[in-house]
Amino acid sequence: MIEVHDLDIRGSLDVQILGGVSVNLETGQTVAAVGGSGAGKTTLGLALLGFVRPGMRRVGGAVRFDGQDMFGLTDAELRRLRRESIAYLPQNPASTLTPTMRIEDLVEERRLAHSKPTEHLLELVHLPCDRTFRRRYPHQLSIGQQQRVAMARAIANEPRLLILDEPTSSIDPTTQRLMLALVERLRDEHGAATLLISHDLASVARMADEVVVLRHGEIVERGAALRVLHSPVDSYSKALVSASPDIAVDQPPLLEDTDEPVPVLKVRGLSAEFNLGRGRGRRTIRAARDVSFVLSAGETLALIGRSGSGKSTIARALVGLHPPEAGDVLLDGVSVPSLLRRRNRSKRAAIQLVPQNPEESFNPRRTVGDGILRSIRQTRGLSGSAATERLAQLLDQVQLDPALARRRPHELSGGEQQRAAIARALAAEPKVLICDEITTALDTIVQGQVVDLLQQIQRDTRISLLFITHDLALAHEFAHRVGVLSEGKLVEIASMAEFVRDPQSAESRELLGAAPSLSRTLVARQHAAAGVPAEAAS
Amino acid sequence: MTAGLHNAARYTIWRMASLVATLLAVSAILFAAVEWLPGDPAQQILGIHATPERLDILREQLNLNDSVPERYARWLWSTLQGDLGESVRTNQPVGAIISRPALNTAMLAVTAFAAITTVALLLAAFGGRRDGSRTSTVISVTTLSAVSVPEFIIAGILISVVGLELGWLPAVSLVPSDGTPFSRPEILVLPVVSLSIVGGAYGARLIRAAVADAARRPHVQAARLAGLTESRVLIRHLLPSAIPTTVQVLAFMVPFLVGGAVVVERIFAFPGLGSQLVDRVALRDAPVIEAIGLIQAAAVIIGFQVADAVGFFASPERRTAE
Numbered sequence: 001m002i003e004v005h006d007l008d009i010r011g012s013l014d015v016q017i018l019g020g021v022s023v024n025l026e027t028g029q030t031v032a033a034v035g036g037s038g039a040g041k042t043t044l045g046l047a048l049l050g051f052v053r054p055g056m057r058r059v060g061g062a063v064r065f066d067g068q069d070m071f072g073l074t075d076a077e078l079r080r081l082r083r084e085s086i087a088y089l090p091q092n093p094a095s096t097l098t099p100t101m102r103i104e105d106l107v108e109e110r111r112l113a114h115s116k117p118t119e120h121l122l123e124l125v126h127l128p129c130d131r132t133f134r135r136r137y138p139h140q141l142s143i144g145q146q147q148r149v150a151m152a153r154a155i156a157n158e159p160r161l162l163i164l165d166e167p168t169s170s171i172d173p174t175t176q177r178l179m180l181a182l183v184e185r186l187r188d189e190h191g192a193a194t195l196l197i198s199h200d201l202a203s204v205a206r207m208a209d210e211v212v213v214l215r216h217g218e219i220v221e222r223g224a225a226l227r228v229l230h231s232p233v234d235s236y237s238k239a240l241v242s243a244s245p246d247i248a249v250d251q252p253p254l255l256e257d258t259d260e261p262v263p264v265l266k267v268r269g270l271s272a273e274f275n276l277g278r279g280r281g282r283r284t285i286r287a288a289r290d291v292s293f294v295l296s297a298g299e300t301l302a303l304i305g306r307s308g309s310g311k312s313t314i315a316r317a318l319v320g321l322h323p324p325e326a327g328d329v330l331l332d333g334v335s336v337p338s339l340l341r342r343r344n345r346s347k348r349a350a351i352q353l354v355p356q357n358p359e360e361s362f363n364p365r366r367t368v369g370d371g372i373l374r375s376i377r378q379t380r381g382l383s384g385s386a387a388t389e390r391l392a393q394l395l396d397q398v399q400l401d402p403a404l405a406r407r408r409p410h411e412l413s414g415g416e417q418q419r420a421a422i423a424r425a426l427a428a429e430p431k432v433l434i435c436d437e438i439t440t441a442l443d444t445i446v447q448g449q450v451v452d453l454l455q456q457i458q459r460d461t462r463i464s465l466l467f468i469t470h471d472l473a474l475a476h477e478f479a480h481r482v483g484v485l486s487e488g489k490l491v492e493i494a495s496m497a498e499f500v501r502d503p504q505s506a507e508s509r510e511l512l513g514a515a516p517s518l519s520r521t522l523v524a525r526q527h528a529a530a531g532v533p534a535e536a537a538s
Numbered sequence: 539m540t541a542g543l544h545n546a547a548r549y550t551i552w553r554m555a556s557l558v559a560t561l562l563a564v565s566a567i568l569f570a571a572v573e574w575l576p577g578d579p580a581q582q583i584l585g586i587h588a589t590p591e592r593l594d595i596l597r598e599q600l601n602l603n604d605s606v607p608e609r610y611a612r613w614l615w616s617t618l619q620g621d622l623g624e625s626v627r628t629n630q631p632v633g634a635i636i637s638r639p640a641l642n643t644a645m646l647a648v649t650a651f652a653a654i655t656t657v658a659l660l661l662a663a664f665g666g667r668r669d670g671s672r673t674s675t676v677i678s679v680t681t682l683s684a685v686s687v688p689e690f691i692i693a694g695i696l697i698s699v700v701g702l703e704l705g706w707l708p709a710v711s712l713v714p715s716d717g718t719p720f721s722r723p724e725i726l727v728l729p730v731v732s733l734s735i736v737g738g739a740y741g742a743r744l745i746r747a748a749v750a751d752a753a754r755r756p757h758v759q760a761a762r763l764a765g766l767t768e769s770r771v772l773i774r775h776l777l778p779s780a781i782p783t784t785v786q787v788l789a790f791m792v793p794f795l796v797g798g799a800v801v802v803e804r805i806f807a808f809p810g811l812g813s814q815l816v817d818r819v820a821l822r823d824a825p826v827i828e829a830i831g832l833i834q835a836a837a838v839i840i841g842f843q844v845a846d847a848v849g850f851f852a853s854p855e856r857r858t859a860e
Contacts, residue, residue, distance in 0.1 A: 046763075051762075051763060081765070082764060088764070092756070095756040095757060095760075096756060097757060098757045098774065098775045098779075099854065100778035100779060100853070100854055101774060110764055137854035139854065153764070
């Protein structure tokens with residue numbers, strides 16, 4: 001049905017984005033494109049819509065839909081094809097909703113003559129369909145509801161081709177299951193073909209019939225999904241599969257301290273609120289409720305929770321960027337003022353944050369080296385050659401090429417930016433390093449490298465890590481203990497091994513159930529193929 | 539729904555109150571500013587050869603010996619009652635002096651505002667919807683050139699070419715003594731064109747940036763990839779996000795047209811409020827200056843209040859905030 005033939009897309013300076021890519025999608029088939037960031041996956045997805053992003057151009061090859069070359073169509077023909085036969089869900093589905101339009105108008109405009117009524121479409125994605133709800137605007141919905149509206153929009157035309165770009169990265173487990181069911185329904189009822197773009201190999205294993213592995217815009221391996229994910233041949237595919245965090249794979253025991261744990265950071269009864277909106281329309285959200293935990297020297301504590309569970313607010317409160325309503329923070333048994341401006345230099349230096357988005361945290365007009373130097377000067381009081389020397393040490397410690405430190409933040413890759421941000425935090429020689437979702441924007445291979453780096457730094461310096469993430473499988477690889485947050489409350493805190501073996505709260509079980517496991521999914525599919533009932537398989 | 543209505547009512551009342559408060563503050567600043575104009579009004583009126591006795595008498599008549607707050611209070615009170623006082627130079631009522639220029643300027647400003655809005659919106663929509671396209675670049679360069687040429691040069695070229703050389707339109711815009719500018723619309727054409735070239739280009743640039751910004755938002759790309767027609771993408775998905783900025787930019791045209799049009803008024807000998815103000819400042823005619831200043835300030839403040847209100851009602855997030 002869809003035939004991508006020898007597609008060649010170049011970016012500025014003639015950089016290859018896609019080179020000689022050929023993929024076929026048959027009716028009812030799901031093909032997954034996997035690979036790290038910059039592999040050209042999204043460009044491939046957009047090419048199936050006959051779209052090349054501004055700044056890129058197609059230099060060769062074709063995309064044929066029912067034999068018609070999509071790049072040879074007139075604007076009107078292309079629009080018609082997109083409108084009637086294709087659905088595209090980009091990485092952040094909620095961002096596709098126009099904020100000035102009502103829910104019903106957003107769904108309505110995608111309907112065709114034969115489509116189901118808007119009410120029915122909303123029901124299909126498990127949303128209320130009463131008039132009050134339909135007349136709301138996107139911002140009045142939760143993020144999960146917004147994602148469902150985007151899904152209702154996508155399926156409104158009963159598409160024959162579905163393009164899903166990283167569908168699981170921003171979606172909570174319940175919505176993921178719903179999306180999966182919708183994709184299956186479209187496939188079974190309308191024979192829809194699906195292109196799944198993902199770096200989450202577990203979800204690929206669950207959905208895909210075929211996998212193509214992309215690297216730097218070229219296909220390095222292709223084949224049946226189970227074969228590629230189970231026994232990859234290409235070295236890059238192997239690296240991808242082995243870097244994929246897997247909750248079901250037992251981790252080698254972490255180096256356990258023989259000594260008694262030495263508490264470094266004590267958090268007692270921390271409660272924090274923040275205001276949503278401004279002026280008289282604001283709402284108060286209780287982001288942390290009576291949170292208490294202890295972090296020991298050389299220990300990694302993972303704080304896990306879905307979006308909106310209060311993770312980032314806790315991080316900000318600990319570094320003094322968010323005044324808490326109650327509770328106190330003790331460092332080596334001494335109370336730390338809750339506001340940053342009341343903390344003296346040594347207390348500021350002792351607790352450092354690596355933020356979620358490193359690029360935004362560096363001054364875009366200065367080099368990243370300048371940013372790190374600034375931290376060296378301000379937290380350690382070094383200047384001149386002493387500071388430059390320290391910078392070199394830090395860059396060496398985070399394994400960042402000194403030449404890269406002379407570049408500005410946007411000229412670095414996501415992984416390099418994150419290393420620079422870690423170096424900047426380490427410049428203060430902190431006792432506690434708070435990492436707020438620092439791996440979210442990275443692909444699995446780079447994620448693994450950053451985590452390895454953190455582990456190595458911890459071995460060398462016995463620094464304490466508070467690793468905030470929604471990715472339980474990744475935390476499972478290296479955190480000693482785990483705390484589960486739900487609606488601002490710390491519902492469970494336990495050693496990682498114990499937690500995985502015997503979760504205590506409903507939230508924990510839900511998170512564990514949803515954590516990706518490539519190995520488990522592969523086994524389930526092999527059993528399914530062999531006709532073994534799912535219950536027996538699990 | 540009820541939250542929306544409730545918000546709207548509260549918003550309107552709040553806006554009205556702040557409008558009155560701002561006008562009061564402006565009136566005080568205006569009064570003080572005229573007060574601080576260098577020189578002694580009595581001396582200026584009577585000339586340098588006046589005797590001290592005559593000066594004293596005139597100061598007494600003008601109440602110049604009272605304290606500033608006292609005189610401000612008296613002026614404010616009579617202004618609120620609709621009495622703008624009399625010119626200190628001609629003893630004519632201020633209302634009679636400024637009503638014709640005010641009407642002339644209002645007609646010029648309304649016409650020019652309509653022209654500027656049309657020009658700016660069209661250029662901005664075509665220039666902004668696909669940033670980096672050839673249309674976009676051409677519009678960008680043209681508007682930049684238009685903005686950088688001073689009004690008096692544009693007006694001068696128009697007068698010499700269209701007015702004198704070709705003789706199509708009058709080169710001066712004298713308003714007939716028994717009519718309004720609308721009774722001889724041809725006199726408005728050149729002033730309006732001069733103002734729209736500068737104002738329209740300036741507005742187009744700022745609005746174009748807002749449109750281009752909106753065009754880069756992911757929901758606009760999503761709407762295009764959903765196969766919606768270009769006009770629907772523009773009208774439903776792209777332009778609404780640009781409304782708040784657009785109305786703010788258009789509100790900036792009010793001070794430009796009400797006060798800043800003085801250059802164009804002068805060149806075309808158009809008897810408007812701006813020219814009148816310049817004349818009266820030279821004469822140090824405090825009551826007239828204050829009255830004109832107040833009218834201009836009111837127009838500007840109302841313009842921005844309307845822009846804020848449109849921005850508020852065009853943004854569901856603000857309108858429906860709970």
